[in-house]
Amino acid sequence: MPTSEQLKKQKQYQQYVKRITPSHSLPLNMTKAFFTGGLICTLGQWILNAAASLGADKETAGSWCSLLLILLSVILTGLNIYPEIGKFGGAGALVPITGFANSVAASAIEFQTEGQVFGIGCKIFTIAGPVILYGILSSWGLGIVYYILKLMGVIL
Numbered sequence: 001m002p003t004s005e006q007l008k009k010q011k012q013y014q015q016y017v018k019r020i021t022p023s024h025s026l027p028l029n030m031t032k033a034f035f036t037g038g039l040i041c042t043l044g045q046w047i048l049n050a051a052a053s054l055g056a057d058k059e060t061a062g063s064w065c066s067l068l069l070i071l072l073s074v075i076l077t078g079l080n081i082y083p084e085i086g087k088f089g090g091a092g093a094l095v096p097i098t099g100f101a102n103s104v105a106a107s108a109i110e111f112q113t114e115g116q117v118f119g120i121g122c123k124i125f126t127i128a129g130p131v132i133l134y135g136i137l138s139s140w141g142l143g144i145v146y147y148i149l150k151l152m153g154v155i156l
Contacts, residue, residue: 029090036089040098044069066097073101078109104128 002010044065051061076082082102086093093099107126149155 032088033090033092036085036092037095038092040069040093040095043072069097070101073098074105077102077105082106100128100131 047065047068048061051064052058056064073082076085082093082098083106086099086102093102107123110123146155
């Protein structure tokens with residue numbers, strides 16, 4: 001049976017935890033994520049439209065969009081601005097291409113002090129490696145399913 005002193009300490013500890021634990025508003029976080037992701041996607045659409053207006057076909061415009069979003073994400077990561085965007089926008093900053101570029105660049109920057117080969121060269125794939133591996137593995141598996149369905153005559 002806990003003593004009154006132990007109960008008092010437990011209550012004080014619970015009050016302390018409640019006081020220092022940050023509280024989050026789900027609607028506010030969702031709004032921030034929507035706003036941040038929307039701005040990134042709007043920028044991407046603007047790049048697509050600008051490339052198309054300059055005479056690029058749809059595929060070339062998409063390539064320019066991807067390239068510029070990755071470049072911008074890496075530059076903002078190097079200037080330590082993208083982490084602040086991520087803090088504000090949460091999941092909205094993880095729009096696939098910019099979030100992936102940020103994670104790869106951040107791991108390279110973090111381990112640059114360990115040298116070119118073991119620092120940047122190895123650690124850059126800490127995040128990129130699993131994504132590339134599972135992307136290739138899942139596309140291979142879907143290719144097998146497609147091939148079998150085509151042999152069965154389900155897909156013409």
